[in-house]
Amino acid sequence: MTSRTVKAIFLIAFSALSISVTAKNDHKNHTAKAAPAPPYAKRVDAMRFADDLAERRGLERAWVRRTIGQARLLREVPRLVLPPPKGAPKNWAAYRARFVEPVRIRAGLRFWQDNAQALARAEREYGVPAEIIIGILGVETLYGQHMGGYRVIDALATLSFDFPDAHPRAAERRAFFQRELEQFLTLMKRTGMDPLGPRGSYAGAMGLGQFMPSSWARWAVDFDGDGRIDLWRSAQDAIGSVANYFVGHGWTAGMATHYAVEFDAAHLQLDELLAPDILPTFSTARMAAMGAQVQGEGAQHAGPLALVELQNGGLPPSYVAGTENFYAVTRYNWSSYYAMAVIELGRAVAAARP
The missing domain is CATH 1.10.8.350 (Bacterial muramidase)
Known part of the structure; x- marks a missing residue:
């Protein structure tokens, strides 16, 4: 889990005297800020x-x-x-754009090419798709760069x-x-x-x-x-460890992470569907009875599902039906936005492979 602090620097023109005084004060303030804290001893x-x-x-x-x-x-x-201030709007499109972008996709392609054997072996031994591991390492550290x-x-x-x-x-x-x-x-x-x-x-x-x-x-x-x-230095150890982490948190080989969902407005019980948050709770039949119809192959999904809401700022939210594997991805970072970014970055890198 990484954080980047962006610092804006504004250059303001002053007279020569003002610059001199400001420089001295800035140096004094910088020195005070840079002074190390006392040791915990x-x-x-x-x-x-x-x-x-x-x-x-x-x-x-x-x-x-x-x-x-x-x-x-x-x-x-x-x-x-x-935590961010209460009421701060969430925006899935903006969040996604931070991670599913050309620099990260190109770096993911290089990493996959350099470690194709280890990724294939991890998928074979642990049942965790290479693209999920690629998504995690890309979102977390840009494949070791950060x-x-x-x-x-x-x-x-x-x-x-x-x-x-x-x-x-x-x-x-x-x-x-x-x-x-x-x-x-x-x-x-x-x-x-x-x-x-x-x-x-x-x-x-x-x-x-x-x-x-x-x-x-x-x-x-x-x-x-x-x-x-x-x-830090062994990409193979990192790949195997991520796969082992997922297995330890309930990953099921061959299961999708999520499915598309459409609403039946006449029967929709949105508050009840969202109440368990991202914890898989409802069968496909129960979701359909509550106005959320799982699409495609998801209609035959045998396990529990969660209705996952991704807010889009001032636009209508996006929704998917998350499986137990989607929930497993959120055990790495307890956020549906994070999980979807991992999944979609992995898919984008996989789609860009020759």
Whole structure:
């Protein structure tokens, strides 16, 4: 899961004196902003957490305290994890355009060509289509081009001990990142990696597929067979790990992700159909009785379905009938918009192949 901050720079002409004064002030302000935060070694709550973690995990207390103690607050990160303002319009067309676009499609073609054997093997062994894996890696990191530059230890410590109270689920999310910090340190100790070295997203996600530490510990695989797992440099490990993650979250080989749906306005019970959100709940017969008729092959779909709504700003929303495989894609990132972007990018790359 990645985030990009776009900074706008405006050049304003001043007199020579004004430029001189402004430059001095800007330098002073930049210096103040750039000054590193004090290390977490000075925080009582962080050191208490380190002691508890060491005891529960059977890790050397001094090593855990020293490692967490060297982490530093990333001042911009608490702001980045806050949800968008309530009422902010969602726009599927705009969201899609960020990911299903020529640069990403061309990069996906190159990645598929370079890793065709690994993708075919993953599809054969795990039942996850190559285009789904291609979609994930393209949306997450543009096939390894944007894996994040934050020290993972800093990101996880920041969100463990300085998660913003303004977040509506602050306590829950703070606990989540504390568990991820625990998993990260355990992983580093088990693999012998330097815990101050790995870099990733502002949330602590790592590698081509942006695995959180708990996902790495549970789902990452040594797909290239070199005796170690490297999700940063081994495309094969990333491919196999993404496929294994999907299988672990309920992926069913051969099942479509979604179907087209049309409404019978006279019988439509839209609120009831949308109530379960993206959780597959209704049979095709039940959906039809509620005014949503699944089209094509979907009419014979045997499993549960969800009516997925994709808002389009001021235009009418788009709707699809999502299967349990669509739901599996949302386990990577809990968003129907994300899942559709992954699916459509993968399809676009597949369609562009010779």
